[in-house]
Amino acid sequence: MSESDEVVALIDRLIEEHRVLNRDIASLEGVVNDAGAIISFDKAKEIYVPGRVGAKEDLGKLDELLTNIDEGLRAHFGREETGLQTAFEKLGSSEMAKGFHTLVLEHDGLRDRLTEHDKIRNNLFNALKGSDEPDHRAMSRQQWEAMAYDVRAYIMQSRKLVQEHTIREHGLFTSLRELLLTEAK
Secondary structure (H helix, E strand, O other), X not given: OOHHHHXXXXXXXXXXXXXXXXXXXOOOOOOOOHHHHHHHHHHHHHHOOOOOOOHHHHHHHHHHHHHHHXXXXXXXXXXXXXXXXXXXXXHOOHHHHHHHHHHHHHHHHHHHHHHHHHHHHHHHHHXXXXXXXXXXXXXXXXXXXXXXXXXXXXXXXXXXHHHHHXXXXXXXXXXXXXXXXXXXX
């Protein structure tokens, strides 16, 4: 198998991962790419509803979900970065290589955002102090609900950013794939 064939096979795999976005994901197990993460972000915002009884349990579910998203996105980004960087630089046009570099910078920003999710989530856990209600000595109910709604907004924005990123990746990956297939003829 030639280097071009290997790159085309990897691109096909990554594009298939992006197609997961169009499928109905019934469970979080196996969320290993950014397209799956988009759907999972939607689930995350529905899991945690501020003021609902069972907030601590919901935060536990949210924690598990965001951990899965984090691990899945990091693994997916790693496959893209290690498997395609050389291909874009060596086999693609200079414009494609620059485009890929921009996507890698977006990966860094999305990784930073995932790290920020951890900080926000930890603030919510710390506010609960072992119960379903916030520790009112630490903050008022209004402060707690404002913080909780901020978490939901942050999750929804993260979903939007991952979705937009996936669309850009799909376009660039498809362009390299078509170039390699055309040159192979």
